[in-house]
Structures are given as structure tokens and as C-alpha cells.
Amino acid sequence: MLSLSASAMPRTLDPEVRSALAARIRYYNEMGIYDFYRRPLSDPSGEVAATIAVDEAETAVLANQPVLGAEMSPRKAAAVAIPIVEENIFEVIALKPEQSVSDPAKALKIIREDLGDCTRCVLHKQGRKQIVFGVGNPKADLMFVGEGPGADEDEKGEPFVGRAGQLLNNMIKAMGIDREQVYIANIVKCRPPGNRTPEREECETCSPFLMRQIAVVKPKVIVALGAVAAKTLLAMSASMAQLRGRFYDFRPTGIRSNDPNWDGCKLAVTYHPAFLLRDPRQKGEAWKDLQMVMKELGMKAPKQTT
Numbered sequence: 001m002l003s004l005s006a007s008a009m010p011r012t013l014d015p016e017v018r019s020a021l022a023a024r025i026r027y028y029n030e031m032g033i034y035d036f037y038r039r040p041l042s043d044p045s046g047e048v049a050a051t052i053a054v055d056e057a058e059t060a061v062l063a064n065q066p067v068l069g070a071e072m073s074p075r076k077a078a079a080v081a082i083p084i085v086e087e088n089i090f091e092v093i094a095l096k097p098e099q100s101v102s103d104p105a106k107a108l109k110i111i112r113e114d115l116g117d118c119t120r121c122v123l124h125k126q127g128r129k130q131i132v133f134g135v136g137n138p139k140a141d142l143m144f145v146g147e148g149p150g151a152d153e154d155e156k157g158e159p160f161v162g163r164a165g166q167l168l169n170n171m172i173k174a175m176g177i178d179r180e181q182v183y184i185a186n187i188v189k190c191r192p193p194g195n196r197t198p199e200r201e202e203c204e205t206c207s208p209f210l211m212r213q214i215a216v217v218k219p220k221v222i223v224a225l226g227a228v229a230a231k232t233l234l235a236m237s238a239s240m241a242q243l244r245g246r247f248y249d250f251r252p253t254g255i256r257s258n259d260p261n262w263d264g265c266k267l268a269v270t271y272h273p274a275f276l277l278r279d280p281r282q283k284g285e286a287w288k289d290l291q292m293v294m295k296e297l298g299m300k301a302p303k304q305t306t
């Protein structure tokens with residue numbers, strides 16, 4: 001057994017170290033151990049040290065954690081999906097209030113009420129008209145997660161209702177299902193001004209609510225639309241070329257599952273419909289991604305009518 005003192009554990013953890021620690025903590029979670037403590041100790045020199053016991057294997061993990069998703073197996077990708085807010089990795093992961101409710105529609109309502117008139121990140125004061133929570137079947141097998149609301153979504157209070165939303169509807173239809181059968185949400189629930197990309201801090205502040213929505217809906221497959229959604233959900237940085245074309249094992253970060261029948265789901269990455277509007281040549285690639293998802297869900301595409 002080894003121990004890392006405060007001098008070896010900087011206050012702000014390196015993302016890779018944070019990922020490895022979170023993976024270890026989830027390993028303990030899987031064994032039914034949920035309680036972790038920061039344990040301040042005074043070392044002989046009088047410095048306060050946060051001592052964390054790790055074994056050699058864990059040390060090896062810390063040293064060898066890959067940087068890009070292309071190098072990760074799906075199992076490892078699932079492991080890195082844990083640590084979005086670093087302060088949370090040592091906290092007790094308690095059951096969320098909605099987890100005592102069996103009706104997913106009611107559970108989602110509890111999350112929405114918990115969110116309230118949210119002012120948790122700066123997006124609340126940058127011109128949003130309303131919070132765009134999420135829409136669709138609360139028991140959906142398939143969930144789409146985008147980046148954030150645009151002007152149309154901000155106006156209507158529903159994700160993916162503008163031109164990109166129309167294209168998403170067509171993509172869903174091409175899969176042989178309707179929009180009402182899936183659940184649709186975004187990483188951030190308030191419109192970034194000028195449709196800019198949400199900042200990492202905004203994503204990290206808002207996404208715990210999305211994680212709770214995912215844990216309620218319990219989809220079989222999540223499709224992350226675009227790089228922001230993919231990188232936030234998987235807590236990893238890689239190009240779309242590296243992220244697409246495979247499944248990742250995914251569990252919502254910071255949620256302790258209370259359902260023995262749902263222990264996470266598959267996650268696939270494809271292009272955001274807004275990107276496909278700008279570069280329609282990539283629609284064929286997106287369709288390949290959706291076909292991979294359909295295969296996983298045992299779906300067959302409807303026959304083309306001419």
C-alpha cells in the first residue's frame with residue numbers, strides 16, 4: 001500500500017488523475033461501498049496532508065491513464081464518465097429525491113422543481129427567456145443529448161424545435177420511430193448568448209441535472225449529438241473522428257443506481273444536426289451512426305417509399 005500526501009496530490013487534480021480516482025471510487029461503489037472521506041493528517045513537518053491510500057495497481061492506473069478516447073476500451077470510457085465535478089468524487093453519493101418515486105414522469109417533475117428558476121451558472125443572466133429542460137417519453141429506450149438551446153428552443157422552452165430540430169426529427173423518423181418515443185435534452189438548459197458554445201464550467205454546473213434525467217429515463221442507448229455533448233458525457237477530450245463509430249458504456253455521473261435492472265447504458269456519438277445543416281455531406285456518416293444504434297436496439301429501418 002502506498003499513500004499520497006498533499007504534496008503529491010495538488011488541490012486541483014489533473015483530469016487524468018481525477019478520472020483514475022473516480023474509476024477507483026466507482027469500483028468501490030460497485031462493491032457496495034459509498035462513503036469516502038477526506039482525511040486531513042498532520043505530517044511530522046507540521047504540514048496538513050490529505051492522505052489517500054492507494055495500492056500499487058492503482059498507482060499504475062494513475063500513471064498509465066490514456067489521454068484520448070481512441071486509446072480507451074469502452075469499459076475504460078465508462079470509467080472516465082464519472083468525474084465531472086472534482087469536489088464530488090469524495091462525497092457520499094446519496095440517493096436523489098426522485099429515486100424514491102416509481103413513476104418516471106413524476107420523477108422528472110421533481111428534478112425540474114429542484115432546478116427551479118436556476119441561477120447556478122452565468123447563463124441565467126445572459127439573455128435566456130426560459131429554461132429548456134427536456135422533452136419526450138420518460139421511459140424512452142433512446143435518448144438524444146445535444147449541446148444547448150438555440151433561439152427557437154429558448155422561445156418555445158423545448159429542445160430541438162428549430163431547423164436543427166427539424167433535421168433531428170427526420171433522422172428519428174428515418175429510424176422508423178417518432179420524436180415522441182424518444183427523450184431529448186441538452187447539456188446546458190439555458191441558451192448561450194449568440195449561440196456560442198457553452199463553457200466547460202457551464203456544462204459542469206448544469207449537467208448533473210441531465211445526469212439525473214438520464215437516471216430516471218433509464219435509456220438503453222444515448223446518442224450524444226456533437227462534440228460538446230460527447231465530451232461532457234464521457235468526460236474526455238477527443239476529435240469527433242475518434243469519438244464516433246463505437247459504443248461506450250455509460251453511467252450517469254454522481255448517481256447511485258437504485259435499480260438492479262438498470263446499471264447504465266450504451267452511448268454513441270454522432271454529428272449535431274446543426275453541423276449537418278452546414279455540411280450535408282456528413283449526413284451519410286451520421287446515418288451510419290444511427291444504424292449502429294438501431295442494430296443495438298434491434299430496430300429495423302422502414303422500407304423507403306418512392
Ligand code: SF4
Nearest residue numbers: 118121124189190206
Ligand atoms: S444553464 Fe443550467 S446551471 Fe446554468 S443557469 Fe441554466 S439551468 Fe442553471
